[in-house]
Amino acid sequence: MQLQDSEIELQITDLFEEIFLKYKYDFRDYSQASMKRRIAQAIHSMDYKGIPELKAKALDDPLCFTQLLQFLTIPVSEMFRDPTYYSAFREKVIPILRTYPSIKIWIAGCSTGEEVYSFAIILKEEGLLERSIIYATDINEASLARARAGIYRLKDFQKFTSNYQRSGGKAQFSDYYTADDDAAIFNSSLRKQITFTDHSLATDSVFSEVHFISCRNVLIYFQKQLQDRAIGLFHESLCRKGFLGLGSKESIAFSSFKTGFDDLVTREKLYRKNENSNPQGEIC
Amino acid sequence: MLNIREAIVIGTSAGGIKALEKILSGLPATFSLPIIVVLHISAEYPSQLAELFRNKISLGTKEAEEKDLIKKGMVYFAPPGYHLLIEKDKSFSLTTEAPVHFSRPSIDVMFDSAADAFGEGLVGIILTGASRDGALGLRKIKEAGGLTVVQQPDTAEEPLMPKSALPYVNQEYVLDLKSIASLLAELHTNRKNL
Numbered sequence: 001m002q003l004q005d006s007e008i009e010l011q012i013t014d015l016f017e018e019i020f021l022k023y024k025y026d027f028r029d030y031s032q033a034s035m036k037r038r039i040a041q042a043i044h045s046m047d048y049k050g051i052p053e054l055k056a057k058a059l060d061d062p063l064c065f066t067q068l069l070q071f072l073t074i075p076v077s078e079m080f081r082d083p084t085y086y087s088a089f090r091e092k093v094i095p096i097l098r099t100y101p102s103i104k105i106w107i108a109g110c111s112t113g114e115e116v117y118s119f120a121i122i123l124k125e126e127g128l129l130e131r132s133i134i135y136a137t138d139i140n141e142a143s144l145a146r147a148r149a150g151i152y153r154l155k156d157f158q159k160f161t162s163n164y165q166r167s168g169g170k171a172q173f174s175d176y177y178t179a180d181d182d183a184a185i186f187n188s189s190l191r192k193q194i195t196f197t198d199h200s201l202a203t204d205s206v207f208s209e210v211h212f213i214s215c216r217n218v219l220i221y222f223q224k225q226l227q228d229r230a231i232g233l234f235h236e237s238l239c240r241k242g243f244l245g246l247g248s249k250e251s252i253a254f255s256s257f258k259t260g261f262d263d264l265v266t267r268e269k270l271y272r273k274n275e276n277s278n279p280q281g282e283i284c
Numbered sequence: 285m286l287n288i289r290e291a292i293v294i295g296t297s298a299g300g301i302k303a304l305e306k307i308l309s310g311l312p313a314t315f316s317l318p319i320i321v322v323l324h325i326s327a328e329y330p331s332q333l334a335e336l337f338r339n340k341i342s343l344g345t346k347e348a349e350e351k352d353l354i355k356k357g358m359v360y361f362a363p364p365g366y367h368l369l370i371e372k373d374k375s376f377s378l379t380t381e382a383p384v385h386f387s388r389p390s391i392d393v394m395f396d397s398a399a400d401a402f403g404e405g406l407v408g409i410i411l412t413g414a415s416r417d418g419a420l421g422l423r424k425i426k427e428a429g430g431l432t433v434v435q436q437p438d439t440a441e442e443p444l445m446p447k448s449a450l451p452y453v454n455q456e457y458v459l460d461l462k463s464i465a466s467l468l469a470e471l472h473t474n475r476k477n478l
Contacts, residue, residue, distance in 0.1 A: 005400060009372075031377040033369040033397040038381075076382050217380045220350050220366075249350060249363055249378050 011051040012039060015058075022059055025139060026202040027072060029226035035072070042071035066142065073140040074221070077114040078156075080163035081216070082248050086118060087168040088268040089214075093243050094126050097211055103132040104210040106237065108201060108230075109218035110136040113147025114160075117176075118167075119214065120190040125170045129193055135208060137199035148196045150186040154179050201230040206237045213238060216247040224254065231255045235273065244271045289431060289471050290405035291354065291374075292317050293398045295391030295421065297324040297413030299441025301333075304411070305340050306461045308359060311468060313342040316475040317407075319359045320348065320370070320398065322391045324415065327365035334361055348376045362389035369397040385417035395421025404429030407471065409464065410453075411435045413445030423452040433457045433464060 012035060016027045027035065039051065046067060048054045058065045080086050097103050103123075107116045116136040123129040138144050152160075161173040177184040199207065201218065213234050219227045234244050235257045244252075244261060246269040252258045261271040296303060300323045308319070325331060334345040337359065346352075348360040354374045362368035366378040368389050384390035395408055395418065408425035410418045412435060426432045434453045437443035439460045450458065459467065 005403075031369075031371065033371050033377055033400065034379045034381070036400070037369070037393070037396070074379065074381055076380055220378045220380075224351065249366060251349075254351065 008036065008051065011055075012036060015039070015051055015055045018055060018059055019065070023062075023065060024203060025069070025072075026200065029202065029223045030221050031223055034221060038071045042068050045071070069140055070142060073138070073143065074111065074217075077111045078163065079114045079160040080118045080167045080169075081115070082268075083163050083166035083168075085167075085216075085245065085248065085268045085270075086122060087166075088265045088270055089119075089245065090122055090126070090168055092265055092270060093212060093245075094122070094128070096241075096243075098126070098128060100211060101131065103128060103212075104208060105132060105134045106208070106210045106213045107134060107136045108199070108213060108215040108234070110138050110144075110147055110196070111140070112143050112152075113150065113196070114152070115214065115216060116147060116194060116196075117150065117186050117190055118164075120194060121164070121169070121176055122167075123193075124190065129190075132193050134194045135210070136194055136196045139198065139200045139202075141198060144196045144198065148191075150188075150191055151183050152186075154182050154184050157184060201233060202226055206233060208237065209239050210237055210242065211239055212243040212245070214245040216245065217250070219246065219250045228255050228257070231257045235260050238273045240273070240275075242273045244273065245269060246271075288405055289407050289475065290317060291398070291402050292319045292407045292409065292468070292471070293395055293425075294319065294321045294409045294411065295323075295395065295413070295418040295445070296321070296411035297387075297415050297417070297442065297445055299412035300324075301336070303435065303441070303461055304337070307411075307465045307468060308337070308341045308343065310465050311341065311343055311472070313344075313357060314476075315343055315468075316356050316472050318354045318356050319343070320354070320362075320368070320394070321359060322362045322368060322389045322394045324387050324389070324391075324413070324417070325364050327388065331361065331364050337361075348378075350376055350378045352376045362394060364389070367393045369393065370401040371397075372401055374401060385415055387415065387417050391418035392421040396424045399424040399428040399430060402428075402430065406430035407433065409433045409435075410446050410449040411461075412440035412442045414442040415445055416448040418445055419448040419452065422449045426452050431457070433459060433467065435464065436460050 020026050058068050110116050123132050164173045177186045262274045264270040264272045334347045337345045344358045347363050369377045408422050422432050432453045434449045435446045437447040440446050
């Protein structure tokens with residue numbers, strides 16, 4: 001059993017090396033238990049015999065790799081997930097963003113876009129959307145395409161609506177979308193200020209200076225070294241005294257960049273970049 | 285055989301708090317194996333499980349955090365809204381993958397990764413619950429050489445979960461809560477004397 005297990009691990013390491021060489025997607029520093037699980041799901045669903053066959057097909061056929069990518073990234077998201085995070089953003093971050101003539105926001109690892117539209121709605125309600133630019137980035141082009149379309153299953157909207165209300169929403173949630181029997185599309189006015197684009201926290205660098213970064217439930221999939229790289233990127237991307245928000249179970253506490261941030265709302269994992277010019281980290 | 289065990293995982297749902305209290309309250313603070321628990325609870329609000337058990341048992345209690353190294357003398361609870369996984373280096377990781385058996389955390393997901401990480405060193409226990417989650421995870425633990433234990437269904441507040449797991453346990457390890465508590469004490473004694 002142990003031998004078989006370590007064999008699988010070697011095969012996964014090898015698969016990720018080859019994927020990186022061929023496609024430049026870097027999963028080498030992702031947490032392993034979850035990756036092993038998702039590769040098993042991919043093999044089962046795509047009906048392959050094992051990792052060697054999956055590897056051969058994925059390297060040979062970019063379409064097959066795109067399919068595999070759907071398993072390796074997590075396309076599960078929710079609007080206003082953890083409503084208190086969004087109400088804290090509204091209370092503590094919005095008043096300061098309001099003081100800037102133009103506002104830049106980066107949603108890193110936006111997946112299929114639920115979090116992006118959540119922020120667009122808050123900015124609209126606060127009268128700031130028109131002077132905001134939202135960069136929404138992900139490594140998965142298929143997820144970005146769905147995010148761009150802004151169409152979601154109607155059956156998820158009961159949960160979305162309740163989250164929206166608990167987050168301190170000021171309008172009727174239904175004001176923001178048009179629904180038919182089984183799907184709903186968000187109003188194009190929300191999308192106008194959003195730029196959806198491909199960006200990897202593992203391999204790409206800073207692309208703009210921004211005032212606020214939200215990156216939720218992305219770092220949990222990274223090993224420590226890659227977490228540190230991502231937090232370093234955030235630190236470098238943020239303007240002076242800019243804001244960073246992470247997932248409720250994520251933290252900068254173990255990062256070498258932690259001295260570069262102060263807690264803003266501890267419980268909600270909202271941080272603010274401080275004046276320490278040289279935090280103990282370096283982007284690798 | 286009991287002395288090779290190095291970690292205990294427990295899965296439970298409805299009725300689980302009372303059942304856990306019965307088997308954990310007698311254990312000493314020096315208990316020599318870590319205990320990792322998935323108890324299905326709502327993700328609407330932060331979990332109070334670690335606080336709830338802090339006053340009821342001698343062991344340390346904590347909500348499992350990503351990258352935490354698993355330590356003996358502790359009972360870890362899976363946070364609501366996330367799957368809890370155990371890495372080969374005996375640390376935790378969390379994921380927001382889709383629910384399994386309508387549950388996130390899912391017992392199957394945690395047990396599966398724990399079986400990979402601990403192999404024959406693992407003890408898997410299924411207690412009361414009104415769901416089939418956990419049965420496949422228990423099978424994985426058994427296949428990896430671990431010891432599997434199930435609460436006797438007719439002594440469980442909700443029998444479905446233990447009943448579903450019965451195919452993956454030897455008859456002598458289908459036990460009531462009192463006997464499970466004794467088994468844990470025995471595991472502790474054996475490990476301590478290593």
